[in-house]
Amino acid sequence: MVAYVEDAGVFIETSRRFEIPVATLILKIRYFNDLRRMMSDRQLQLLLQIASEVIKSSTRDNDITYILENEDPTWAILLYTNATGGRIAGQRAKDAFEKRIKESPELVNLAISMVVGVSEWNAEEMSNPYDLMNDGIKETQYDV
Template identity: 30%
Template sequence: MNHFRSSMISDGAFLLLILACFISIVFTAGNPNLYIQNIIFLNVAFLIAVITYFTTVTTGLILNVLFIFGYGTFTLYQTVVVGGLIGTQNYFWLIMTPLFTLATWLLTLGNKQLQQENEKLLKANESLATVDARTSLKNTLSFQSDAAVFMALSVRYKIPLTLLVINVKYWDEIRRMIGEEQLMEAIHDLSKMNQISIRTNDSLYLLNKENPMWGMLLFTDLPGAMIVMERLRNQVDERNRNEFAGKYRVELILKMGVCEYNSELIANPLEFIAQAKKQLEFDV
């Protein structure tokens, strides 16, 4: 309902602005004797409307009051000093100039409401999305849901469960050395490499996209996780020699931490991540 109202305000204001422009142009062209004078007033009306668009309606109202005062003074001068008559010309711009301001303000109001609603929808979509659009990897929201299930299975069937977290050393420095597009490519390439390195019954998650951190839920114990870590390091070393160094002009070095699930020490998935991240400090 709010979206419909905002659309109606924006569309109505746009049509009103077009109509005001059409009437003003016809009126200006209809009296060749006052053509220059009408052009000046039309430009003033447009100027006030533009200022209103980029500022606030209060500024527009103040400018309209100043215009009416100035135009009234000009009309009084024309009537008393020059001896002119008060006609349609004298009232037209007193009506049209505030009308331009009103239409512009309504258009701005409608557009701002639509932008705010769009931002809310984007934020809601991001908060509900469980898969990263670029890498097609599950995110933290999905991790919390999956990890809760895997942790329960680990306790029930006595299956070892390990979380391996991975990030890139010196990422802040790398960010300053290569462009945004290459940063996204690096994230994508590393995500694909990590995906290949796990078994079909293990799960890979992109836990942090800004300062990339991946998480792997592995149905294995610590020695098994160490094997996965060694496999990942070897793959990165090989790609640094053959691909990454030339593609990104820097070497990408992984930093990894691993934590085996213990139901007595780890109460929830977020605590699982926190414990694994602590182990990153020991990988120097």
């Protein structure tokens, strides 16, 4: 989280200086705590590996990925894009995740999905990187 906040500050300053939009994606595994109780250690390890690989492979080289929370795995990505571009990147990650889960014999029979929240930096409504991150986390609650 410390790295995310520091890097988000750089992204935000670059956004201000060069008028480039900045967004963050927050990605989580839906109902992770419930799934964890039903899964073997091997399945859990495989699930987290797939999620991490998909998130990293679904982004551009200059998008930076972070793990914000370990207990309820929460990833964040900083991107130079607007909210629309962020939603496209988020959907790409969700689609790739769903495909990988369906291809996994150990996970295919579990109801596993990813939720994504997108937040675009808004200097009028946000004052620091935590505002951007928290707005993205809040948006995961509305992803269906």
